[in-house]
Amino acid sequence: MIFDCIILGAGASGLMCAAKIKNAKTLIIEGNQKPGLKLLASGGGLCNFYNADLSFKNYYGQNPHFCISALKSFDFEDFKKLLAENKADFTLREDGKFFARSSRSVLDALLNSLGQNIDIRLGCKFKKALKNGDIFEVYAGGEVFKCKNLVCSLGALSHKNMGASSAAFDLAESFGHEIVPPYPALCGVVFTGDLKNRFADTAGISLKAELTCGKNKFLGGLLFTHDGISGPALFNLSLYGIKNKTLEINFCPQIKAEDFIKQNKNGPKHLLSLIERLIPPRLAKAILNGFDKKTADLTKEEISQTAKQINDFSFTVEKLTGYEKAEITAGGISTKEISSKTMMSQKTKSLYFTGECLDISGQLGGYNLAWAWASACAAAKSINEN
Numbered sequence: 088m089i090f091d092c093i094i095l096g097a098g099a100s101g102l103m104c105a106a107k108i109k110n111a112k113t114l115i116i117e118g119n120q121k122p123g124l125k126l127l128a129s130g131g132g133l134c135n136f137y138n139a140d141l142s143f144k145n146y147y148g149q150n151p152h153f154c155i156s157a158l159k160s161f162d163f164e165d166f167k168k169l170l171a172e173n174k175a176d177f178t179l180r181e182d183g184k185f186f187a188r189s190s191r192s193v194l195d196a197l198l199n200s201l202g203q204n205i206d207i208r209l210g211c212k213f214k215k216a217l218k219n220g221d222i223f224e225v226y227a228g229g230e231v232f233k234c235k236n237l238v239c240s241l242g243a244l245s246h247k248n249m250g251a252s253s254a255a256f257d258l259a260e261s262f263g264h265e266i267v268p269p270y271p272a273l274c275g276v277v278f279t280g281d282l283k284n285r286f287a288d289t290a291g292i293s294l295k296a297e298l299t300c301g302k303n304k305f306l307g308g309l310l311f312t313h314d315g316i317s318g319p320a321l322f323n324l325s326l327y328g329i330k331n332k333t334l335e336i337n338f339c340p341q342i343k344a345e346d347f348i349k350q351n352k353n354g355p356k357h358l359l360s361l362i363e364r365l366i367p368p369r370l371a372k373a374i375l376n377g378f379d380k381k382t383a384d385l386t387k388e389e390i391s392q393t394a395k396q397i398n399d400f401s402f403t404v405e406k407l408t409g410y411e412k413a414e415i416t417a418g419g420i421s422t423k424e425i426s427s428k429t430m431m432s433q434k435t436k437s438l439y440f441t442g443e444c445l446d447i448s449g450q451l452g453g454y455n456l457a458w459a460w461a462s463a464c465a466a467a468k469s470i471n472e473n
């Protein structure tokens with residue numbers, strides 16, 4: 088039999104695409120034994136599925152403008168209706184993030200809304216696809232399936248334990264698409280060298296900090312872990328590629344430490360006690376790195392050096408937490424040869440790419456799922472119209 092459409096991957100994007108395909112006889116092929124594993128883990132089980140403040144500025148890639156058309160045409164009201172019809176309650180938080188009652192309820196809503204025309208094969212690993220005339224031959228789970236439209240919603244490299252693979256990139260390359268070098272993003276930094284010892288006693292500290300790498304800057308939560316740093320501000324910065332670059336951290340963005348120390352030279356006796364008024368004590372110890380002195384005796388140079396460590400602590404990022412912990416993969420299938428309106432390949436008719444496999448990566452806050460939904464709906468609309 089020849090399917091009208093085969094969707095590769097039963098993740099957020101693949102399921103949304105299937106939910107929006109009207110009558111076309113469609114098969115979803117998924118390598119895991121269960122659909123939507125990553126969706127289930129999203130938002131710590133509460134699935135931050137959208138953001139009220141959505142623009143291409145929240146996305147990164149070689150051409151972030153690529154996402155505008157699909158995001159604009161995405162009918163969010165319709166999606167909310169789908170959730171409501173399936174009793175998947177959600178809340179809009181003050182910061183614009185939409186969270187579900189549970190990720191499970193979002194997954195169930197998508198699965199419930201699949202029409203009679205949709206079949207799903209679980210535990211079926213996709214290997215490769217070829218095109219013979221107008222028909223795609225899809226090799227998966229030891230079988231060959233045939234279809235007129237092929238949608239690749241295979242995600243990318245983050246979280247192998249949830250089914251991640253390079254299959255989308257391999258497929259795209261086999262059809263002549265360029266891959267923008269991928270890297271783990273929305274992830275933390277692992278301390279190496281001297282930093283490892285210096286910050287060994289800081290695990291669990293969390294504070295508001297300003298992080299800068301090149302021309303990108305984020306103000307927000309920073310968390311010290313057992314082996315490095317994490318938190319929203321760092322996650323967002325990691326989107327822009329921070330490996331082997333200089334990361335600057337302002338641990339106390341609201342106060343100029345140099346002025347503070349000068350003004351309080353007659354305050355606490357020792358520098359450490361003074362610094363503890365600016366940043367958490369264990370961090371203050373790590374920042375001073377064994378140095379301490381009576382505040383009254385500090386030289387100009389010592390004040391300025393200490394202040395620099397607080398307001399402009401910089402080091403080269405040598406190691407990231409990697410794909411096993413990264414929420415997403417940045418980079419991916421170049422958008423250069425994909426239609427931004429339909430997600431169809433401009434090299435191969437009726438071949439579509441949606442979701443995270445494309446070189447469009449969102450900040451924290453529901454932007455990646457918003458992209459998964461929007462790109463999937465754009466592809467489904469094109470398939471419905473053809």
Ligand SMILES: Cc1cc2nc3c(=O)[nH]c(=O)nc-3n(C[C@H](O)[C@H](O)[C@H](O)COP(=O)(O)OP(=O)(O)OC[C@H]3O[C@@H](n4cnc5c(N)ncnc54)[C@H](O)[C@@H]3O)c2cc1C
Nearest residue numbers: 096098099100118129130135213242250442443453455456
């Ligand atoms: C822990 C965690 C929390 C997150 N939380 C949020 C959040 O709250 N909000 C947000 O916006 N984003 C969040 N994200 C990111 C978001 O989940 C992803 O961007 C989104 O799931 C991408 O959707 P996708 O359909 O493109 O890929 P995926 O959801 O990864 O789906 C791809 C599917 O393809 C399947 N597959 C892969 N290779 C093969 C193969 N060879 N054969 C068959 N099937 C295969 C996979 O098993 C998977 O089911 C989170 C990510 C993680 C890891």
